[in-house]
Amino acid sequence: RAAGMRFEDLLVSRICTSLGMESTRFTLTPSMQMRVAPGHNGQLQQVESWRTSSPFDGAGALYSTANDLLKVLAAASGREPPGLSPAFAAMLQPPRPTITASSTS
Numbered sequence: 845r846a847a848g849m850r851f852e853d854l855l856v857s858r859i860c861t862s863l864g865m866e867s868t869r870f871t872l873t874p875s876m877q878m879r880v881a882p883g884h885n886g887q888l889q890q891v892e893s894w895r896t897s898s899p900f901d902g903a904g905a906l907y908s909t910a911n912d913l914l915k916v917l918a919a920a921s922g923r924e925p926p927g928l929s930p931a932f933a934a935m936l937q938p939p940r941p942t943i944t945a946s947s948t949s
Contacts, residue, residue: 868908
């Protein structure tokens, strides 16, 4: 809301475009739809993919390819110097000090 755009548009504009991730979206393009791996049930039978639109999409409804995920890994590991370096550095910092066994005695 603070950015004044949908979450997917924000994700694409700030992250996907910066890293060259053309196949990472919540809403599948026709090209992406053709490449989605089919789901299977407990009996290993192919089943129809399910999608839900909910406020929890940001917690796991994102589609991506292995190649796009490798771009994230390269950027997060410092192999690629994107403009997102400060964000990756902040992401890897613990949110608060970790309590260890030696600090509690």
